[in-house]
Amino acid sequence: MKTENNDNICNDKVFSDIFKANSKTIFNYIYYKFGNEEKAHDAVQEAFVKLWENCAKVTPQKAKSFVYTVANNLYLNVIKAEKVRLKYADKTLKTTHETPEFIMEEGEFKIKLDNALNSLPENQRVTFLLNRIDGKKYKEIAEIEGVSVKAIEKRMHLALKSLREKIDGI
Amino acid sequence: MQENHLAKWLNNELSAEELSEFKNSEAYASFERIVAASGSLKGPDFDVDEALMAFRNKQTLQDPKVVQLRPYKRFLQVAAAVVILLVGSYFYVNSLDATIATQYAETKEIVLPDHSKVILNADSELSYSKKNWDANRNLNLKGEAFFKVAKGEKFTVATTDGTVSVLGTQFNVENRNDFFEVSCYEGLVSVSFNNKDYKLPAGSSFVVINGAITTTQKLDAESPSWMHSESSFKSVPLKYVFDEFQRQHNITVSTENIDTNQLYTGSFSNSDANLALQSISAPSQIKFKLEGNKVLFYAEN
Numbered sequence: 010m011k012t013e014n015n016d017n018i019c020n021d022k023v024f025s026d027i028f029k030a031n032s033k034t035i036f037n038y039i040y041y042k043f044g045n046e047e048k049a050h051d052a053v054q055e056a057f058v059k060l061w062e063n064c065a066k067v068t069p070q071k072a073k074s075f076v077y078t079v080a081n082n083l084y085l086n087v088i089k090a091e092k093v094r095l096k097y098a099d100k101t102l103k104t105t106h107e108t109p110e111f112i113m114e115e116g117e118f119k120i121k122l123d124n125a126l127n128s129l130p131e132n133q134r135v136t137f138l139l140n141r142i143d144g145k146k147y148k149e150i151a152e153i154e155g156v157s158v159k160a161i162e163k164r165m166h167l168a169l170k171s172l173r174e175k176i177d178g179i
Numbered sequence: 180m181q182e183n184h185l186a187k188w189l190n191n192e193l194s195a196e197e198l199s200e201f202k203n204s205e206a207y208a209s210f211e212r213i214v215a216a217s218g219s220l221k222g223p224d225f226d227v228d229e230a231l232m233a234f235r236n237k238q239t240l241q242d243p244k245v246v247q248l249r250p251y252k253r254f255l256q257v258a259a260a261v262v263i264l265l266v267g268s269y270f271y272v273n274s275l276d277a278t279i280a281t282q283y284a285e286t287k288e289i290v291l292p293d294h295s296k297v298i299l300n301a302d303s304e305l306s307y308s309k310k311n312w313d314a315n316r317n318l319n320l321k322g323e324a325f326f327k328v329a330k331g332e333k334f335t336v337a338t339t340d341g342t343v344s345v346l347g348t349q350f351n352v353e354n355r356n357d358f359f360e361v362s363c364y365e366g367l368v369s370v371s372f373n374n375k376d377y378k379l380p381a382g383s384s385f386v387v388i389n390g391a392i393t394t395t396q397k398l399d400a401e402s403p404s405w406m407h408s409e410s411s412f413k414s415v416p417l418k419y420v421f422d423e424f425q426r427q428h429n430i431t432v433s434t435e436n437i438d439t440n441q442l443y444t445g446s447f448s449n450s451d452a453n454l455a456l457q458s459i460s461a462p463s464q465i466k467f468k469l470e471g472n473k474v475l476f477y478a479e480n
Contacts, residue, residue: 037225049223095220142221162183165183165186166186169213177209
């Protein structure tokens, strides 16, 4: 019973739109969690295969939380996270008019930040990075993680606090 | 200050008062630096279009798997059809009447589902419904048979000429062309002929030739003579005797200048053809010529 209805995920166009809107966030979400690109790629594929198989049952409104849930469940049993390696956007590197001292200091700071991020608890790191890198609102992160906005605010607060403690060596 | 003021601060949700208080704290500079630096971070590259293409390729690659499932599905369909056919035909065959027939020069002994015994004489046919046997013991008979009926419900033998029904007894029924004979050897038999019922006690027989009830005689034997490989007749037209001979010995009979309505009383052997021919010809004062599978009866000049 395939209808050309725009409300149906089985419709190729509707499905592609959902894919384009959510795949990158799923990818990053899984990557922030486990620091493994391959797992993140697989999670995207797996989540959308499942969505396609269930396209007749899932409404477009539910599609988003459906794919996040599938991606989440895929690695429920994976406990050990690898190191999350993040790149820095080019724009900061181009600021060459700074003094060498400043550049060196800045480099040191970034190494400290990297280490601090990797030592964060998984859920705090995911929340912090989804907000800082992907610009996701607390509400969206709450939706992805399946928890309340309050809980996300708390994680954000704790993440910032412990990042500062690690970097400043308190 | 609130428990989660750092989160609120990032979201620009702090009140002016709270903000200025936070800005005055010594940790503010560090937080600002962390937020600024983390804002310029980048995760690994992810190409959405490439991922979508990979997804589509995967889908098309998975398609053949679906095709491979089909032969199995097809096999199941065929198997289901075969099973339905088998079950259907099993029930159909079961609901059919059982039919037992004998050829020329052959007798058969049949045990019915209620252990009643039927002995079928040559060139005869018996049919009955196996399924409803307990409900109604109905038999259809063409030809001749001897019945030894087990005690129980009404037992009915239907022939084209008349119907014979009994309760536990032994009797013989013969129905060929225009000849209908019922002989009762034990118990009581009821014969319905032309909508009339005739009670037949043990030792008597009921004979109809050409639609007319000719005689009811006393029987001297305990079972029909054909069961002892002999065919016996009492005042029966010769043509029925010839028919019986033909059936018992599988020899084609032809006649020449003979009145086949002439009555015959006597018996002939069912095992010895020559002896039987003499038994028939001598009392009737006719002659015969036997050639292989054919015999010619002719009148003496």
